[in-house]
Amino acid sequence: MSQSYNRGLIEDFGRWKEFSAGMWAWIFHKFTGWMLIGYLFTHIAVLSTSIGASSESTAVIQAENDVYTTTLQGLEGLFLIRLLEIGLLAVAVFHILNGLRLLMVDLGIGLESQDKSFYASLLLTGAITVASVPTFMTEVGI
Amino acid sequence: MSTQQAEPESQEAPEDPAMKGAESPAADEQNGGGMVDEHAEKAAELEGETVHIKVFRYDPEVEGKQEPRFDDFHVPFEKGMTVLDSVMYARDEYDSSLTFRHSCRQAVCGSDAFFVNGKQRLGCKTQISDLEQPVRIEPLPHQEVVKDLVVDMDHFYDQMHTVEPYFQDEDTPPVDDLEEQRQSQENREKIKMSSRCIWCGACMSSCNIAAGDNEYLGPAAINKAYKFAMDDREGEEIKEHRLRILEQEHGVWRCQTQFSCTEVCPKDIPLTEHIQELKREAVKKNLKFW
Ligand code: HEM
Ligand code: SF4
Ligand code: FES
Numbered sequence: 001m002s003q004s005y006n007r008g009l010i011e012d013f014g015r016w017k018e019f020s021a022g023m024w025a026w027i028f029h030k031f032t033g034w035m036l037i038g039y040l041f042t043h044i045a046v047l048s049t050s051i052g053a054s055s056e057s058t059a060v061i062q063a064e065n066d067v068y069t070t071t072l073q074g075l076e077g078l079f080l081i082r083l084l085e086i087g088l089l090a091v092a093v094f095h096i097l098n099g100l101r102l103l104m105v106d107l108g109i110g111l112e113s114q115d116k117s118f119y120a121s122l123l124l125t126g127a128i129t130v131a132s133v134p135t136f137m138t139e140v141g142i
Numbered sequence: 143m144s145t146q147q148a149e150p151e152s153q154e155a156p157e158d159p160a161m162k163g164a165e166s167p168a169a170d171e172q173n174g175g176g177m178v179d180e181h182a183e184k185a186a187e188l189e190g191e192t193v194h195i196k197v198f199r200y201d202p203e204v205e206g207k208q209e210p211r212f213d214d215f216h217v218p219f220e221k222g223m224t225v226l227d228s229v230m231y232a233r234d235e236y237d238s239s240l241t242f243r244h245s246c247r248q249a250v251c252g253s254d255a256f257f258v259n260g261k262q263r264l265g266c267k268t269q270i271s272d273l274e275q276p277v278r279i280e281p282l283p284h285q286e287v288v289k290d291l292v293v294d295m296d297h298f299y300d301q302m303h304t305v306e307p308y309f310q311d312e313d314t315p316p317v318d319d320l321e322e323q324r325q326s327q328e329n330r331e332k333i334k335m336s337s338r339c340i341w342c343g344a345c346m347s348s349c350n351i352a353a354g355d356n357e358y359l360g361p362a363a364i365n366k367a368y369k370f371a372m373d374d375r376e377g378e379e380i381k382e383h384r385l386r387i388l389e390q391e392h393g394v395w396r397c398q399t400q401f402s403c404t405e406v407c408p409k410d411i412p413l414t415e416h417i418q419e420l421k422r423e424a425v426k427k428n429l430k431f432w
Pocket of ligand 1: 097
């Protein structure tokens with residue numbers, strides 16, 4: 001071949017409207033997996049800063065004046081944190097449901113319905129997320 | 143539009159169909175802006191229903207085509223018209239330099255896989271009436287374009303040959319002992335779908351892993367290996383040998399079950415299913431219980 005033309009990655013995100021179910025499932029699974037890793041480290045950071053509570057006296061802890069309680073109450077008082085918690089639940093639920101779907105795919109079960117099981121994971125994630133809103137949003141901002 | 147066609151001597155009559163319904167930026171430049179309206183008029187002259195196709199053009203050897211572009215063609219619609227029919231009409235009636243591969247026109251030879259409206263499809267198996275217009279026809283993604291819709295298939299063929307796509311036996315018996323190698327009906331059914339591959343390359347082009355990893359065997363080659371690995375007539379040793387090729391770093395484990403290949407395969411081969419089955423075979427082969 002004397003000369004040819006390399007068009008690079010044609011199916012980039014500019015063509016997202018043309019992606020099929022399996023492709024979306026893959027993208028969401030990567031995304032949610034790495035979000036969970038991100039949360040894990042944030043979680044460790046928050047807990048390790050507030051762990052100083054263990055050296056406080058019982059009286060301070062009972063008065064809810066220790067670092068642990070004040071940090072967590074401070075965070076939970078923020079509307080943004082409540083929103084992020086709902087997001088975390090959605091991300092975790094989707095990852096688990098689609099993860100189960102992928103395990104089925106690995107076992108060779110129901111491969112012809114892989115698109116339907118992806119849509120089912122999405123719907124169930126949506127339903128569980130919406131159902132969780134009242135729980136997450138109680139007494140926010142007080 | 144090629145240079146020859148724009149030259150007056152190649153136009154036999156004023157009613158030259160070569161200009162009818164074809165629009166291309168290069169032709170406009172060559173003929174001056176005044177031609178634009180005439181083009182539109184001529185497109186309207188085509189009687190009856192027409193289909194609007196936008197075809198990817200590129201030719202490193204022709205000046206003015208080195209920069210890829212899209213040419214518009216308005217092709218008279220006929221019931222049962224396929225995407226391949228439409229580009230053939232455009233080539234025969236408007237621009238003989240329009241280049242693409244085709245042969246059987248019945249989904250057998252595998253030479254006319256294109257990227258049609260954002261999906262890998264076989265030109266001769268895709269009804270144009272099923273598509274939204276204008277129909278965008280491009281060469282297969284992730285393969286280098288040689289000219290217009292023609293892509294370089296060498297890499298695809300290399301991957302196909304890596305899996306040794308031919309029947310093998312441990313050793314060929316002496317001529318006198320040669321006998322018919324029978325296959326059970328069940329076994330034939332098992333490999334039936336995998337044997338339908340026509341080497342069109344649509345699956346490989348649709349695979350986002352293959353696009354990022356040039357060494358990945360790809361769905362077609364793995365499916366080809368499946369056909370032989372699952373064939374009972376090949377011995378155990380040969381099957382092990384095949385699995386050793388498949389379980390390499392750039393073999394079956396690269397597949398992330400996006401199902402893109404299965405979606406586009408014009409022969410409806412359950413590619414992902416076959417890849418997954420080979421993954422399980424590879425695991426079984428390596429599992430040891432002490
Ligand atoms: C019941 C819970 C879970 C299930 C069923 C599950 C399932 C899966 C499966 C099947 C995969 C492989 C995807 C593939 O084949 O491409 C995967 C990938 C992954 N998971 Fe999970 N998972 C779970 C929980 C978690 C948690 C808690 C985290 C993070 C702390 C996590 C992070 C990831 C990451 C980072 C990946 C890899 C994504 C990539 O390939 O780049 N998962 N998960
Ligand atoms: S597996 Fe299907 S898409 Fe892939 S080369 Fe064969 S026929 Fe074409
Ligand atoms: S022309 Fe042979 S497969 Fe389409």
